[in-house]
Amino acid sequence: MKINAPGAAADPNGLGSVAADTEGRRFVLRQGRLRPNTDSDGEVEGAKFRTLSGLEPVIVTDAASKVARDWYVVADIDGSDEEIRRQTGEFVHACARARLLSKGLVLPQPAPPTLASDEKGGVFVKPAKDATPEKEIMRLQGEVWLALRRIVEGAGLDLVKLRHEAGYEVDGIILGGPSRILVEIKTSASAADIYEGVGQLVLYSRMLDLSDHRRILLLPGKPSATLVSAVEAEGLMISTYKATKNGKAVDVEFSEAFLSQCGLSPAATPVPADPLVSTLAHGVL
16 A cells, blocks of 8 residues: 655646645545555455445545546644544555455454543643643543533433544443434634544444444534534534633533433533533532
8 A cells, every 4th residue: 555645736647645625724635546466456446445445535626637536535634643643544454454355355353342441530740841840731621521421420321431442432422312422522622623523423433333323523612604514514513512620620511502412401400691501520510
C-alpha cells in the first residue's frame, strides 16, 4: 500500500492528492484503487473497493476528469500528529483488508469489545518544566462524564464505556432507555473538535457493531447552523452542555433537548432559571 505525493496539485490523474473543505481544513486524499502487486493480484477499484474496504468516498469538486474517480480521506493533515498517524493507519488497514478479501481469503473475526474503565474527574498536576511553573489541570471531560452518569443512573439507566481490541474507546453508551445511545463528549466546540467527534462516532459505531445506536455529539456550545445541518444530514445529532468551574469542582448543566434525546426526563431533576438541567461534580442538585 503506497500513498505517494502527487506530482502536481489538484491533478486527478494521480492516485493521491490534497484537498481543502469549505472551512479551509486540509486533507490527504487517495483514489479508491489498488493496483496489482503480483501476478496473482487483480485490481480493486470502484464499488468493489468501497464494499471490501468498508470506507465511504467523499465528494470532490474542482477536479475535472474525464474518468469517474472515487476519492477517500486518508488523514486530516491539520489535525494533531497522533490523529494523522491514527487516521493513516486505519486507511492502510482498510486497504489491506480489501486486498485480502478480493483474493477470497476469510479474515478472522475481531474480538468482542470489552468494558473500559470509567472516566476520572478532579485535577491532576502538570509538573514544572523549564520556565513554566507547576500547574493544576482540570479533567473537564471526566467531570462531564461523571455528571452524566449520575443523571443516567438516577433515571434507572446505565452509562458504560466500551473498548475495541485495537485500543479505541467510546466516551459512553447509554443503555436501558427507549433506544441505545452512543455519546462522544468534546470540551471544545471548535471545527476541529467537531470533525474529530463526527469521525469517532461514525468509526466507532462501525468498529464496535453499534450501528443500531443513536449517535450524539455532546459539545459545550452550539456550532454554526451550517455545521449542525451537515452533521444532522449524516444521521448524527449535536447536543450541548455547560460546564462552570467552581474552585476544584465543576457545575455541569445538560440541555433539556439532550436529556430528552436520551430518554431522560428533565422533570426528574430541578431546573434552574435557564433551560439547562444542573448537576454538581459531587452530587445531583
